[in-house]
Amino acid sequence: MKIFLDTANLESIKKFNDMGLLDGITTNPSLMSKEGGNPKNAMEEITKIIQGDVSLEVVSTEYSGMMEEGKRLREYGDNVVVKVPMTPDGLKACKSFSSQGIPVNVTLIFSANQALLAAKSGAKYVSPFIGRLDDIGQDGMNLIKEIKEIFSNYTFNTQILVASVRHPLHVIDAAKIGADVVTLPPGVLDKMLQHPLTKIGLDNFLADWEKLKQKNPDTKI
Ligand code: G3P
Secondary structure (H helix, E strand, O other): OEEEEEOOOHHHHHHHHHOOOOOEEEOOHHHHHHHOOOHHHHHHHHHHHOOOEEEEEOOOOOHHHHHHHHHHHHOOOOOEEEEEEOOHHHHHHHHHHHHOOOOEEEEEEOOHHHHHHHHHOOOOEEEEEHHHHHHOOOOHHHHHHHHHHHHHOOOOOOEEEEEOOOOHHHHHHHHHHOOOEEEEOHHHHHHHHOOHHHHHHHHHHHHHHHHHHHHOOOOOO
């Protein structure tokens, strides 16, 4: 399963990329707005730092505007995936971009039918928002199961990109189902790295080593 970071925060992107954990990045207008800087600089930087796919989202709601914006977004790098909303115009743009070999991420997917239509429109990624479904009392992970089952009946090249991930258990469940990608807020990736027994175990190892060193001052590893 690929891991993308769901952020426009350069510090987090550099931190996790230096650890070798990132296969790509997803952004959206809200994440850009949260950082507050010039989005042009952020998009330039992110596409330079990251080798893998970087989803940059259009803000036009009609077809021709999406096509113009998508082409401009692609100027940031060959790794740019044009992100379009799951709307009739978004699917039309998806079909056009895909037929030109430009990868598309269809976002704001909340049903298996929407995922099916996006896949039929040639999307490289579909982004079901599981946390937002959980928020309204629906089972977000069940949607991932449904999409996985449907895609496995056919020969779509579309990848399931699990979005709106809120906690590490979402990641485990997505991996069990066999989702292709999860896109994670930095806080969730931080939590995945940690376990209290790892910290306790390491503190004990180091304390024991210090005791040994006192008896053998020349010892080095
Ligand atoms: O990738 C989509 C994601 O950013 C939405 O997450 O937490 O705003 O539902 P959230």
